[in-house]
Amino acid sequence: MALTNQYIQEKLTEKFGETVSNFQEIYGMLTFEAPKEANLKVLQYLYDEETLQFQFMTDLCAVHYPEKVGAELAVVYHLHNLVENVRIRFKVFTSVATPDVFTASQLFSAANWMERETYDFYGVNFVGHPNLKRILNVDEMDYFPLRKEFPLEDQTRIDKDDEMFGRG
Amino acid sequence: MDQHIKLPEGSIEKQTTTLNLGPTHPATHGVFQNILELDGERIVSAEQTVGYIHRAFEKLAERRPLYQITPITDRLNYCSSPINNMGWHMTCEKLMKIQTPKRVDYLRVIIMELARISDHLICNSIVGVDTGAYTGFLYVMQYRELIYEIYEEICGSRLTTNIGRVGGFERNFNATAFEKLEKFLREYPKVLKEFENLFTRNRIFMDRLIGTGAISAERALNYGFTGPNLRAAGVDYDVRVHSPYSSYEDFDFTVPVGNTGDNYDRFLVRNQEMWQSLSIIEQAYQKVQAFKGAEAEVYHAEVPEFYLPKKEDVYTKMEALIWHFKIIMGETAIPKGEVYHSVEGGNGELGFYFISDGGRTPYRLHFRRPSFIYYQAYSELTKNAMLSDAIITMSSLNLIAGELDA
Numbered sequence: 001m002a003l004t005n006q007y008i009q010e011k012l013t014e015k016f017g018e019t020v021s022n023f024q025e026i027y028g029m030l031t032f033e034a035p036k037e038a039n040l041k042v043l044q045y046l047y048d049e050e051t052l053q054f055q056f057m058t059d060l061c062a063v064h065y066p067e068k069v070g071a072e073l074a075v076v077y078h079l080h081n082l083v084e085n086v087r088i089r090f091k092v093f094t095s096v097a098t099p100d101v102f103t104a105s106q107l108f109s110a111a112n113w114m115e116r117e118t119y120d121f122y123g124v125n126f127v128g129h130p131n132l133k134r135i136l137n138v139d140e141m142d143y144f145p146l147r148k149e150f151p152l153e154d155q156t157r158i159d160k161d162d163e164m165f166g167r168g
Numbered sequence: 169m170d171q172h173i174k175l176p177e178g179s180i181e182k183q184t185t186t187l188n189l190g191p192t193h194p195a196t197h198g199v200f201q202n203i204l205e206l207d208g209e210r211i212v213s214a215e216q217t218v219g220y221i222h223r224a225f226e227k228l229a230e231r232r233p234l235y236q237i238t239p240i241t242d243r244l245n246y247c248s249s250p251i252n253n254m255g256w257h258m259t260c261e262k263l264m265k266i267q268t269p270k271r272v273d274y275l276r277v278i279i280m281e282l283a284r285i286s287d288h289l290i291c292n293s294i295v296g297v298d299t300g301a302y303t304g305f306l307y308v309m310q311y312r313e314l315i316y317e318i319y320e321e322i323c324g325s326r327l328t329t330n331i332g333r334v335g336g337f338e339r340n341f342n343a344t345a346f347e348k349l350e351k352f353l354r355e356y357p358k359v360l361k362e363f364e365n366l367f368t369r370n371r372i373f374m375d376r377l378i379g380t381g382a383i384s385a386e387r388a389l390n391y392g393f394t395g396p397n398l399r400a401a402g403v404d405y406d407v408r409v410h411s412p413y414s415s416y417e418d419f420d421f422t423v424p425v426g427n428t429g430d431n432y433d434r435f436l437v438r439n440q441e442m443w444q445s446l447s448i449i450e451q452a453y454q455k456v457q458a459f460k461g462a463e464a465e466v467y468h469a470e471v472p473e474f475y476l477p478k479k480e481d482v483y484t485k486m487e488a489l490i491w492h493f494k495i496i497m498g499e500t501a502i503p504k505g506e507v508y509h510s511v512e513g514g515n516g517e518l519g520f521y522f523i524s525d526g527g528r529t530p531y532r533l534h535f536r537r538p539s540f541i542y543y544q545a546y547s548e549l550t551k552n553a554m555l556s557d558a559i560i561t562m563s564s565l566n567l568i569a570g571e572l573d574a
Contacts, residue, residue, distance in 0.1 A: 087508070114541065
């Protein structure tokens with residue numbers, strides 16, 4: 001039997017009940033959320049459960065939503081069941097004040113550097129990570145550059161005049 | 169420890185040597201630093217430092233309209249930029265639900281497979297250089313040159329191609345492009361055969377590669393390996409087969425796999441893949457030639473709101489001018505949504521995670537860079553290996569600094 005999104009959703013709700021929520025099918029990929037305390041339990045269940053077998057971590061990254069107060073940072077996992085060829089997306093939200101999320105690096109070795117990268121750019125503190133330090137930026141950096149409070153110059157700004165280009 | 173030289177007590181605190189390999193070392197082929205702990209010539213531990221050419225692409229992308237992001241993707245894996253460009257365009261097309269015509273798909277396949285050949289060619293010949301055989305590298309370079317000339321006919325540039333647009337290509341392939349492609353299809357098999365003769369059963373080469381830098385299939389999967397490196401370990405995962413894009417389902421090809429996951433298998437898998445790519449290009453070229461009449465002129469989808477119009481039309485036609493203005497000024501909003509799309513890049517699954525909030529630029533764009541993910545296995549791969557083998561392992565993993573550091 002092919003592994004369908006509906007089946008995955010049923011299995012997850014059966015196991016975790018109300019904890020996993022907001023099931024959506026975005027461009028064919030099942031997307032759902034869980035509280036950040038449950039992230040490892042969900043990942044482990046997806047990994048171990050005989051009919052699910054999501055044993056390949058494709059991607060891990062974070063997204064910053066400054067307007068979502070109390071849940072500003074989203075950590076997004078992309079998992080792949082290579083046998084059935086099904087991908088799912090799993091999100092946990094955390095506040096920017098206490099950005100502690102459990103590390104998945106014990107389960108997936110691939111998560112090690114991806115978590116370091118996420119920490120580097122968004123400051124998500126992966127609890128239990130063996131070597132959580134900056135990876136792409138310099139060690140001395142004291143901010144998290146991909147957060148939205150550090151915008152690049154807006155290309156559509158119109159308050160520039162010729163003086164700014166030495167032509168005034 | 170029985171040492172022949174009597175040293176004063178306490179003059180050597182540790183029995184190992186620390187060696188900084190890189191960041192700019194001729195043998196690393198890129199800006200990589202490894203802090204190695206050596207016991208004689210054996211590596212006790214390796215710590216990789218990455219990020220020397222980090223350029224904050226993900227941040228840059230948050231302020232750029234779609235067509236300005238294409239040049240960023242060039243600079244990820246710059247040995248096969250067309251694959252990155254097209255992966256990006258296909259991600260946009262997936263988000264906007266654009267259907268590309270079959271001819272566009274086939275032309276894309278031709279370009280992507282040429283890029284794959286040039287990527288594998290570099291990687292495999294560099295493995296040769298690192299084992300002491302420079303000839304192969306020099307010999308195949310002229311065919312990479314021919315591939316670059318084909319790019320040049322289509323988009324005008326060679327290394328950082330910025331090829332194609334959302335919806336298709338910027339112009340139709342001209343006769344010279346097809347001529348050069350025919351020349352490539354005619355001459356390259358012989359060259360590849362010779363390249364294989366030079367290396368594959370070469371005793372010295374085999375002795376250097378077999379059994380070094382090996383990884384088991386389980387570890388490779390756990391480390392998130394993709395592409396030729398994973399296939400060399402015996403897992404037949406290929407994005408072109410598992411989630412076909414750009415009409416790859418229309419082509420007949422096999423996915424070569426190895427079984428030991430060592431440097432030699434990686435070399436063999438890449439060589440086999442070049443043969444498969446050649447056959448795909450031949451099939452695609454036949455399919456392209458089968459289009460007749462008006463169909464043979466199609467090189468882009470009809471999506472005026474995202475496809476930049478021809479320059480001469482912009483100067484002469486009102487409609488084209490309006491669209492041009494709207495696209496350049498970023499007035500055509502991208503639909504809201506989030507999408508993950510991946511293509512089989514030169515060294516693995518290259519993914520684009522694109523979140524749009526309906527504005528003119530992506531809200532968030534994340535690149536899944538295969539070499540960033542599998543480079544973390546390097547310390548495990550080189551543990552207890554000889555220093556000289558570690559160099560080969562590094563080049564046979566096909567690490568591209570631009571992609572690694574994004």
